[in-house]
Amino acid sequence: MFFLLSKILFYAIMPAVWLLGLLLAAIVVRQPRWQRRLLMACAVLFVLLTNGALINEALLAWELPPVRPAQLPAQSDAGVLLTGITKGSKSPHDRVYLNTGADRLTNALWLYRAGRIRRIIVSGGSGEVGGSKTGRSEAAQLATLLRLAGVPAQDILLEKRSRNTHENALYTKQLLAQHPEIKSLVLVTSAFHQRRALGCFRRVGLHPTPFPAGYYSVNRQLAPVYWLLPDAKALADWSILLHELAGYVVYKVLGYC
Known part of the structure; x- marks a missing residue:
């Protein structure tokens, strides 16, 4: 059961699922004011989740540093x-x-x-x-x-x-x-x-x-391109990191680690 639930959790915390949920909610809701709010939330979340610098900084903070042989x-x-x-x-x-x-x-x-x-x-x-x-x-x-x-x-x-x-x-x-x-x-x-x-x-x-x-992070850069340009890969990297963070918390609660 735990194995199956862990697989379901993986999809539940995918940022792409959150974005889709906000879009579907904006379609279903009938009040224009809430539609605008939901679409604005979706747009802001999309900008943040596709920013390569933000996910890279999060990965740099979480991944253990390299070890030389x-x-x-x-x-x-x-x-x-x-x-x-x-x-x-x-x-x-x-x-x-x-x-x-x-x-x-x-x-x-x-x-x-x-x-x-x-x-x-x-x-x-x-x-x-x-x-x-x-x-x-x-x-x-x-x-x-x-x-x-x-x-x-x-x-x-x-x-x-x-x-x-x-x-x-x-x-x-x-x-x-x-x-x-x-x-x-x-x-x-x-x-x-x-x-x-x-x-x-x-x-x-x-x-x-x-x-x-197997590092997902790269070295931090000072160039504006690093901080400003969107990166389609960022969504996938957020999914990987969030899944691992959720797994770490669940394992702590269960006493596995």
Whole structure:
């Protein structure tokens, strides 16, 4: 039930849905004064939500800052790569489709190649309602790419049951119970997701070193273009950030992080 409700919440907090709701309300309401107010509110909200500087500043405040590999311990026993970066609804299913969070995978591979982590734990079943359409967990799909990149099979561990961040932490801990030799961890996930993920892992008794990846923010600029020009991508970025903020609050209330 919680899994399904989280998917419904994602659509409820989308800024595009708010704008559509205001427009529909302006059509339905019969009083001209309220119609003008609703349309004005829609226009103001649209200007704010399409301002690239505003969402970038919000992302800069929320995302954890980048970590250089040299700042990590000399060598950790394993890196935990969280999934949520594949497109299961795209066919044909003879390959792996990655979305904008693919830096999670490349950063984990980078740390492995740099000798900062000895093994890679890929954690994630399927985040799709009704289960994976490919018949394979996300962990298995990313493991395929890691193998193609030359990572030996013995250096890859899979956790294939989790459907959300709370379960990522819970089932990873259960997996580690079978591998007592793994004591130090590096947690690799998107920068906007790192706070919640880190809280979940700490809640179950694991204390990984965070390694944020997949940034949505860019460096702050002083040019007027940065502050004034609208950006269509801003609406999508607001959806991602608001969804994560809502998830963080819900997880705090439930005691997951």
